[in-house]
Amino acid sequence: MKNKLYINGIASISAQAGNAVFSDSIAEYHQNIIPAIAPNYKEFITATALRRMSGAIKMGLTAAKIALKDAGTSMPDAIITGTGQGCQQDTEKFLKAMLVQNEAFVSPTAFIQSTHNTVGGQIALNLKCRAYNVTYTQNSGSLESALIDVQLQFLEQPVPETILVGGVDEISEKITSFLYLDGQLKQEETYNLDLFKTGSPGSITSEGAHFFSISSVKSSETYAGLLDVLVFNSNTSEEVSERINRFLKENHLTEDAIELVILGNNGDSRYDHFYTPLQDEIFRNKTQLGYKHLVGDYNTVSGYAVWLACNILKNGEIPEICKLNSVPIEKPKNILIYNQYLGENHSIILLSSR
Amino acid sequence: MSDLRTRLKQSIIEQLNLEEFEVEDIANDEALFGDGLGLDSIDALELIVLLEKEYGIKLTEPQQGKEIFISIDKMAEYIEAHRTK
Structure with a gap:
């Protein structure tokens, strides 16, 4: 028997700024690889911590903090993350250094942060949260797998009060451009608002982070069940x-x-x-x-x-x-x-x- | 010697992504770790790689790092004495 769960806090970082979709300020693009519109990360992360963070970590940690604040909480009972490609920028940085420098003098930072669970780990470190922390990487079902785990965690005893769950993926220069080679991206430059009219193979890609604070308790600020x-x-x-x-x-x-x-x-x-x-x-x-x-x-x-x-x-x-x-x-x-x-x-x- | 210190500061700023810092912000005798520049253990690993890559110095004992990475002055002195390139 699944409990009804409530989404009490939400956050989105994407190629559309904030609530742009509900306004006339829709961002338009004539490119097939679109970077996210970054918030001012310094409002959420110290400069010392920011300096070695890739896009996914910055987006993920910021979205996580916004979602928790939106729900009026600060410490979740679990952090569950979904990511299809993980920290792709650091993976690419490390691999490039291996090639260029003939496998010598490679940066340990990029290696350490290249794993898929880096975002979940950095969120935990920032929040000083030692609770359950799991990252799911299941291609386009990564966030959904994380959400299924949320459902399962709420069946455990003691029942958690709040679980932070989210999905994050980032683009990187080379690895993302490989999507042209196997046809995942359209071969022709695409105007994003005409995407559904193109009638050609492939799509456009981007990056982003979406986090949600989920509870078994409904509040006056609850968004959805x-x-x-x-x-x-x-x-x-x-x-x-x-x-x-x-x-x-x-x-x-x-x-x-x-x-x-x-x-x-x-x-x-x-x-x-x-x-x-x-x-x-x-x-x-x-x-x-x-x-x-x-x-x-x-x-x-x-x-x-x-x-x-x-x-x-x-x-x-x-x-x-x-x-x-x-x-x-x-x-x-x-x-x-x-x-x-x-x-x-x-x-x-x-x-x-x- | 002062050129070495300036180059060292530039390399550290670049390698450790210290975007908030300029060369002149780092004093030669300022502590690199702790209350000074605030570097941490991951930065220490980066500094070990930097010494080997730019000056041909290979540190094999972790304890050596504690003695060398005290300040820009200490690093420069060690580099002058041990550099192979």
Whole structure:
């Protein structure tokens, strides 16, 4: 029996600044690899600590601190992180030094910080938090795997008060550019707001961090309820519809209970067929939103969808820029988030109003 | 000798990403660790690599670092006496 969990604090660092999606200040890009819009990290991290931090660590630690502050707490009972590529910048820095310097005189800092669990570790060090700390790296299901662990941790005794969970991934000069070579990125320069109209293979990528403070206790500031999470592997679009139906049934819901879906469409024509049946059939009469034209596609980008859903469930405002259809909606009660990457890794996240 | 100290400061600022510091901010007799420049154990590892890479000095005993990395003056003296390049 899963407990109902509440998202009480949220934070997003992405290619869109703050709440830009709810305003007219949408950032537009004519490039396929988009850096995140960095907040002023010095407001959150000391200069001494900042000097050796890569993008992922800065983004992750800052987002973690914002989410905790948003929830009115400072010390979580667990830190659970998802990252598909880990600290890619330090990995690349170390590998480049190995090559250039003929495997001698390599920087120990880059090596030490190149592991996937560096972000979770740095958050713990900064908060002086000695509690449960685990990092999940499962490709595009990394954040979702972390969320499943959150559900499991709340079944433990004693029941935790607050768990900090988040996803983070960063771009780096060489490793990210390799995505052009195997077709994960579009070969032509893309205007981000036209991503869904491109009709060509590949997508655009970016980086970001999304953290959430989750509790079993609802507060006046609660954004949303986290009802359930599922990750699965599949090669067929038919199975996706079946899985969604089964998932809803297991949560004692029908399709009718879902008023809004947030879909992971990324403009990659090779995998649109995973979304089309959902958009044309089971979710035909639901408000459909997309977000990857705003923040690109990367392994933990579904964190942006969760952040978006939290804002919608709390404030009722649906950003026009995200609408994939024109089905009208007022304040939704249940939001389903579906994402897939390369037609193999699929995930479903179900959120409800508080 | 003073050129060596200036170059050493430049290398330390660059290698340890001390973006907040300029060469003139670091006094020759200022403590590099603790209350001085505030370096830590990871920085000590970077300094060991720096000595070998730029001056051909290979430290094999960790204890040596404690005696050498006291200040820019101490480092410069050790480099002058032991450098191989």
